[in-house]
Amino acid sequence: MSTTIEQLDRIVRTAHEAFAAARDVAPRTRANWLEAIATALEGAGDELLALAHEETHLPEGRLRGELARTVFQIRLFADEVLRGEPLDATIDHVDPSWGMGPRPDLRRVNFPLGVVGVFGSSNFPFAFSVMGGDSVSGLAAGCGVVHKIHDAHEKLGQRTAEIVIQALQAAGAPRGLFATVIGRPAGEELVTHRLVRAIGFTGSTQVGRLLLDRAAARPEPIPFYGELASINPVFVTQRAWQARKEEILREYVGSYTLGMGQFCTKPGLLFVPQLDMATSRILQAAVAAVQPAQMLTSALAGGYRKVRDEMRHRPKVEVLVAGDDGDSPAPTLLTTSVAAVLENRDILAEEMFGPASIIVQYDDESQLTQVAATLDGQLTTTVQAEPGEQLTELISELQARSGRVIWNAWPTGVTVTYAQQHGGPYPATTAAGTTSVGTAAVRRFLRPVSYQGFPDEALPLALQENNPWGIMRRVDGEWQHASKVAK
């Protein structure tokens, strides 16, 4: 049942009031709210996993791992809140001899933006959905969060939301701080509502661009953090190919068919030296051994078939493994040459969301750098290389075009940690300076405010002289550990 525009308006207003009421709570309080959510989701695991399996057809093991990641992620953000990391507290004392003239007392801290809108993805029913990365980043920042449930798993979404809302309420958070909406009209209105201050989105380039343009056309434009499309090319050096060709191909087939290729980090291109007949046969056998499973939705299966068929009819693209159609298609493997992709950039620019990938055969390793220099923005790029190989130029081109560069591993599988960067230049994302995975994701939903010349007692607690929250701060240019200051 779709949320009406009137309902959405009421939901956003309530979330705004809740945000305002919760804006200044202590880190410990906010961390407790997050912890309450994590505990509640953990407790409801079996019920949620059953619903998720029913709606997404994803295997239970995968779903169990995803839920564990989601719960871990919530606790990691709670810990960051406790550490005061999102606050970026910075203090400059009065300095009469400051180089450009006397400096007043000036102190800066981050505040939450307000209400943020979050669009769940189809392919991660937990980690990028109701209480996925964007929602938890928003709550950790101190924002109100209004989440649009993806219609591919509406029952799971609604049940997850009930559990989250109940947990927040029991933990004492203001009513409506987190809420959900359903349906396209409410989703579109979410992007234009005047009290919504930022959007987090994970989905297709087509829908993402539409919503990005809506956000940009508002009387007051808002940031739109969208994760759209990525091909995630993998480059295999001559030496790596010679040393471990079979291992690489086995892992590649495993990575591109994992979860029926329905990952934003699926390797859609593998660059290798010329394939001989024997190697082609190994590959064909590996792909044939993959057990097809049902895709997330029939619509996605139909979209996959269309884009894969277009790809296989492009000039100089050959079929290594044809795969098949339907809701549980056997994987497809295509091949072409470096010369072909340099002539026809469409091969490099079209994401096939599903179990298909392209092997691009090269003659000369220098062609890798040449191709890399023509790539669109990517979430990830990967090299398979041997110890001691100097790949400075190739790595440099990959760094310039992706958010994460991987050495001798596979792009599927994204750890949630401090140094993660899940982003990249357009069209991988609409905001290359930010990440949607890892603790830095919270920065997207914050805004700095400076206080000049304030009496200590009128300052936010994060900025008061005796550091009542015991957080890390930069003081007169020097970072001070919490442990060094009075608690």
Place this chain on the structure above:
Amino acid sequence: MSTTIEQLDRIVRTAHEAFAAARDVAPRTRANWLEAIATALEGAGDELLALAHEETHLPEGRLRGELARTVFQIRLFADEVLRGEPLDATIDHVDPSWGMGPRPDLRRVNFPLGVVGVFGSSNFPFAFSVMGGDSVSGLAAGCGVVHKIHDAHEKLGQRTAEIVIQALQAAGAPRGLFATVIGRPAGEELVTHRLVRAIGFTGSTQVGRLLLDRAAARPEPIPFYGELASINPVFVTQRAWQARKEEILREYVGSYTLGMGQFCTKPGLLFVPQLDMATSRILQAAVAAVQPAQMLTSALAGGYRKVRDEMRHRPKVEVLVAGDDGDSPAPTLLTTSVAAVLENRDILAEEMFGPASIIVQYDDESQLTQVAATLDGQLTTTVQAEPGEQLTELISELQARSGRVIWNAWPTGVTVTYAQQHGGPYPATTAAGTTSVGTAAVRRFLRPVSYQGFPDEALPLALQENNPWGIMRRVDGEWQHASKVAK
């Protein structure tokens, strides 16, 4: 002489090549380039000041202070580069027991975006122009910078650019890393050129929004960091008014007429209790004593006259001091009531760029919070209050609507330091999460990249295990001072 589109294309391409060549230089090298620019501008001070005075009509003392600030700012950014602050280096070692499953080695560092376009402002011929805050932030980030010289001071801009370019060349920076263009067609094309990756802009809402929309409509949208309009309201409490009415009014007149009111932080609104006849006369005398000076350009003077005349004919707006017209207009002072601004929001929303301001008289202090809650986004908001006053609600509304909240000082005068936030919600700026003044300004022009599983020698130096640059890094969640690690 306007830059042609063909010339612009060549300039941007060259800047891109220079950026790529300079991307990986050591902090010491980049800091030296900045230091070379600072020294050269200092050395050419007298020549530049004469040119600036001729074109802007600003008094020499003000220009000398602005140049000193500009040079200081360049050196402060050089110091930040040396400290490694812009890099935000973060390292997560392999952790088999990481809560969501084994963690690979993952290390993140910031890289420059590429070429950034910068639009100089009319009102700060040094600090927001050729080598102003945006340009030096871009260079400190490691970007190539193409600066559009403002036509209000073209000769100064060209001469400044010559000095900067010569200094960079002598210091060994790649040719074309910094360059300038002139004229509207080149400015528009700068926003759409495919190799330009971000824009810094300071100017009018009209032009800023036009360029913002161009940036958003690109095939690959880019961030547009625009500083547009701000009224900078000042709220005087009953107690402050009783304690130091005359001092407040004297300082207010000084602040709003400073530099002929041509500051983005000019206080355009002063909220005070009812004015009696005696106080009005003090005010009128203070305004009459201000010596008018020539405005920056005749076009600005004309624009000022138009918007001021519109304002003074709004319902319930009265004239306290009429001022006059021409290129050196005597200041204007208007007055109205809180009731009038709550009825007619236009009074609160229109910036008069020039020597005019409005005194809004209130009956009851609680009206201040009521008005504050209706304000548009502001660069600054200010309270004038007495020690011990509890203004929690008012401050909370001001915090929600501005980048900097000031206690018992005046908004004109912006120090360049670590905790400065010169920004604020739209229309104050187009990117409230960022600042255009202070060391955090560099973050606008950076993009994080993570390296997963890399051999140490293939990592960027900022991320190598032994910390060859001796910078502060976050390692496995804990911040490590440079001094704690091997150099």
